[in-house]
Amino acid sequence: MIPGRSKIAALAAVGRVLARELAATAALLVGVSLTVFAILALAPGDPVAALLGGNLPAGAERDAVYEALNIPKTWYGQYLSWVGNLLHGDFGNSLRTGQPVAQEIVASGLRTLFLTVGALFVTLAVAVPIAVYGALRPDSRRVAVLTMAVYVVSALPVFWLGYIVIFVFSRQFGIFPILSASGGEGQMVWLYALLPLLLLGLASGTLSEAVRHLREEVARVLNEEYVRTARAKGASVWRHAYKEALVLPVAEIVASKIPFVLGGAIIVEQVFNWPGLGRLAWQAAQDRDFPVIMGIAMAAALVVRLASFAHRAVYVAVNPRASHE
Amino acid sequence: MTTRYSQAQERVSEYSQLSAWSTARRADRWRVLYGAAVAVLVLVSYALGALHWLPRDPEAMDLQAMLLGPIEQGYLLGTDFMGRDILTRLILGIQAYFLPGLLSIAIALTLGALLGVLAGYRGGRAEMGVTYLSNLVDSMPRLVLMLLVIAAFKPGIYTIMAVVGLTTAPTVATLVKGKVLMLKARNFIESAVALGVPPRAIVFRHILWYNCRTLLLIQATLGMAEAVLIETSLSYLGFGVQEPTPSWGNMVQAGANYLLQGNLWVSSAPALAILATVLGFHLLGDGLNNMFEGGQRR
Numbered sequence: 001m002i003p004g005r006s007k008i009a010a011l012a013a014v015g016r017v018l019a020r021e022l023a024a025t026a027a028l029l030v031g032v033s034l035t036v037f038a039i040l041a042l043a044p045g046d047p048v049a050a051l052l053g054g055n056l057p058a059g060a061e062r063d064a065v066y067e068a069l070n071i072p073k074t075w076y077g078q079y080l081s082w083v084g085n086l087l088h089g090d091f092g093n094s095l096r097t098g099q100p101v102a103q104e105i106v107a108s109g110l111r112t113l114f115l116t117v118g119a120l121f122v123t124l125a126v127a128v129p130i131a132v133y134g135a136l137r138p139d140s141r142r143v144a145v146l147t148m149a150v151y152v153v154s155a156l157p158v159f160w161l162g163y164i165v166i167f168v169f170s171r172q173f174g175i176f177p178i179l180s181a182s183g184g185e186g187q188m189v190w191l192y193a194l195l196p197l198l199l200l201g202l203a204s205g206t207l208s209e210a211v212r213h214l215r216e217e218v219a220r221v222l223n224e225e226y227v228r229t230a231r232a233k234g235a236s237v238w239r240h241a242y243k244e245a246l247v248l249p250v251a252e253i254v255a256s257k258i259p260f261v262l263g264g265a266i267i268v269e270q271v272f273n274w275p276g277l278g279r280l281a282w283q284a285a286q287d288r289d290f291p292v293i294m295g296i297a298m299a300a301a302l303v304v305r306l307a308s309f310a311h312r313a314v315y316v317a318v319n320p321r322a323s324h325e
Numbered sequence: 326m327t328t329r330y331s332q333a334q335e336r337v338s339e340y341s342q343l344s345a346w347s348t349a350r351r352a353d354r355w356r357v358l359y360g361a362a363v364a365v366l367v368l369v370s371y372a373l374g375a376l377h378w379l380p381r382d383p384e385a386m387d388l389q390a391m392l393l394g395p396i397e398q399g400y401l402l403g404t405d406f407m408g409r410d411i412l413t414r415l416i417l418g419i420q421a422y423f424l425p426g427l428l429s430i431a432i433a434l435t436l437g438a439l440l441g442v443l444a445g446y447r448g449g450r451a452e453m454g455v456t457y458l459s460n461l462v463d464s465m466p467r468l469v470l471m472l473l474v475i476a477a478f479k480p481g482i483y484t485i486m487a488v489v490g491l492t493t494a495p496t497v498a499t500l501v502k503g504k505v506l507m508l509k510a511r512n513f514i515e516s517a518v519a520l521g522v523p524p525r526a527i528v529f530r531h532i533l534w535y536n537c538r539t540l541l542l543i544q545a546t547l548g549m550a551e552a553v554l555i556e557t558s559l560s561y562l563g564f565g566v567q568e569p570t571p572s573w574g575n576m577v578q579a580g581a582n583y584l585l586q587g588n589l590w591v592s593s594a595p596a597l598a599i600l601a602t603v604l605g606f607h608l609l610g611d612g613l614n615n616m617f618e619g620g621q622r623r
Contacts (some may be wrong), residue, residue, distance in 0.1 A: 024460075031461045036473065043477035144352060155604040157554075159561045160577050160596035163584050171587060205554070208607070256463070263468035267558055283560060285472040293476045301464045308460075 014316050021312045025305045032301040034084070034220050049233050086298060091112050092291035098285070101295040101307070103282060105271050109299055112276035115197055116261050120254055122201025123210055123261075126251075128246070131214030137223060147211070154208035158264060162271030163194055163204050196272045204264030206257045221245035255311035259304050333540050345616045351577055353612045360546065360609020363602055366463050370416045383571060387482050391539040392583065401501060403590055405576070411594050414571040418595065421560065421572035426552030427488035430545045432490030435495025438541060442528050444498060445505025459495035466494060468558065475564050482556060482565055487554055492550075496545050504537055515596045539617040541609045550606035573599050 057065065063073065083093065093100035130150065134143045170189070201207075221227060221244045222237070230240040266278030273279070277296055284292035298325050346354070364594045373379065380401070387408035402412040444455040467489070472490055474480060508514055517527050533541075553573075561564030561566035570573055573595040580592030 028460050028464055029458070030458070032464050034509060035461070039473055039477050041477070072399050090549065102554075117457075147352075151604060151607065156598050157552075157557060157561075157577065157599045157603075159558070160592060163581050163592060164589075167585055167587070167589070170585075187482075193522040203551050212611075259463060263466035265471070266466075266468045267562070270562060281469060281472045281539055285476040285564065288476050288479075293473050297465060298475050300469050304464050304466070 008073070010320055014320065016024035018313060019314050027311050029298075029301060033083055033298060034079070036294055036297045037082060040294060041075055041078075042095050071308055084292075087097075091295040091298075094237040094284075094292050095289045096292075098286050101291050104292070105277065105295050105299050108276045108280050111274065112262070112265050112278060113303075114277060115200060115265050115274065116258065116279055118197035119204065119261050119265075120257065123196055123204075123206050123257070124250060124253070126202065127207060127210035127214055128250070131211050132218055134211070134215045135218035139221065150208045150211050153202055158203050158267050159200065159271055161199075161200055162196075162268060165199060166272070169195065174210075192272075196268050196274055200261065200264050200268045204261055204268075204308045205261050206253075206264075210253050210257065213253060214246075218245045247318055248315060251311045251314040255307045258307045259300070262300055262303070339621055349612075349616045353465025353615045355607040356612030356623050357616070360605045360607075360612060364546070364549075364609060367419060367423070367602060367605075371419045373533040374420050379413045381413045383409065383413045383454070384569060385409065392588050392591060402594055405580065405591050411576075411591070413537035414538055414576060415573070415595060415598050418571045418573045418576065418598070419480065419573075421472075421566040421570070422552050422556035425556065426549050427481045428483060429486040429490035429493065430548040432487060433493035433497050433548055434541050434545060436491070438501050438533055438537065439545070440494065440498035441501025442505055445502040445509065446528060446532075452502065452540055453494060461500050462495045469560060472564075477558075478588075481560075484567070485555070485559065488551060489552065493548060493551070495543070500540060500544065502546070502567060504540060505532055508536055519535045526555060539613065543613050543618070546606045546613070549555045550610070553599060553602050571586045586605070 025293065066073050072081055082092075089102055091105065092100055093099065094104065097104075127150075130143075130146050134147065137143055199323060218241075221241050224241075224244075227241050228235055231237050262277075265276065266281060268274065268277045271279035277299070280295060281296045283289070337381060342428065349357075390400065390404050391397050391408040392404065394401050395401065397403060399408055399411070402410075402415065404416070440451075440455050440458075444452040460619070470492065471485060471488070478484065480488075484487055512532065514527060517531055518589055522531075556565055556572065557574030557577070560572040561578045562566075565573075565577070566572035566575060568579060576595035577592050577599075580588075580595070584592040
């Protein structure tokens, strides 16, 4: 066998798997858009009637109104025109502010992305050492105490803990611009950015699951025969184990926990007045601002699906055998 | 000879019945004990609230006794900013999530078990469908979906919890599917088929009842924890249960301003109730999972 050739074949196999994943991602996004559209299409009240102050004429005049506003009459026509606009980056205008939704979502989405990614880093920075230590010393008392602490922290209601943190920092240390929407003038603005991130990373309920999953995986891999062989011949155990025991589970946790962290961000943003997607979604639900909430749902689903796709890519890259399945 | 053999077998099966508790790690026993205690306490408090056997009137305001701490002036857990008894309102707060939570669990387990068995037993398209549904549900943060539903319908807490149940069903289905695939490879299903046991009996009795009930019970306890979290979060955000009806979520929210002024207790009492309850149901679920399902991923 010529080595170069097998490499090309392997790459082709990887490409095939990724193409399949991409197709699955697209199918899921279509499903999400249909769900979102169906929920709002079933909502009581006709938006066109609302636009005309509640008195929508019937019959032919009604059709004329739709025609004048350039709105398709059938549900699938409306769905297709909505999706078509989405693909052009046109998310419609907010019913409340009249501003284009896409701009608002990008602006606040970046702030939420910062919060989410930072929180995931915090979760992993805490979870990985505890999980590895726990896998190496399953019966130690210190591990039992740490595990319990992780459980308790994960069950704390984020909204209450947020107020406690604000109280402690503003009242006791006097260094925190309480509930100022956009950073505030005071010093320690970096702290203002850091606290919500720490809170979301520690207390959004993802920590205990991350520790559990990582510890199980590390313990499982350390018992595998190839690791025992490595240990027996005096090779570095971690150099052989880190891919399967750490890289894969971490990628999986990041991908599978992003929806939860995004959900937790809604509450943390509410507590800290963080002007992100969560507050936008809250406001939109309050005002029944359909274009905004639809756009947010689609943006969130896009982020989740892309993260999942990235996870599959990492999986196939680390474990080329997977591409033959 | 045969009798002794069957006696021995009986004894083995007896031990294997006992073994889940007797071979469990001590940590898991404590988890289950604490979780069961929390579950019983929630159930009893729910019943007390439903029968209106309450320590005090939940709406009665005592303007002479506002913002009291625990055990002040005879109020066991103090009073809130309107002088209402916190203990009474905590007990009543269980009404906000208990029945809606049971509804969501019932929907998730029934639908999930049916879909899971269908996917695992039939395979093929049913399996693909369940995988797709489960990925679809995972694609949207649950709270975003809730806000979407709230924007569309302005629903009550029962409708919200029904949606929670619907979105949990694919997760349960995936777990049941995995279990059925594992069971299908074992001999007793094959023997049952060979003996002419009707498929309905195989599926409902041998698969779901004998082999999936602990899994479903575990999912039910985790579902209750989730119901508490969702209800309190939404009530905190102002979309769930509204004042003056007490919910642990709106109690935290209403007390937050006083908390920032330094009166920690009003807001913390319901928060600690949330903590103890969610922790209890999580520990119960995980402890049972370690005992009966060998600690597999849930």
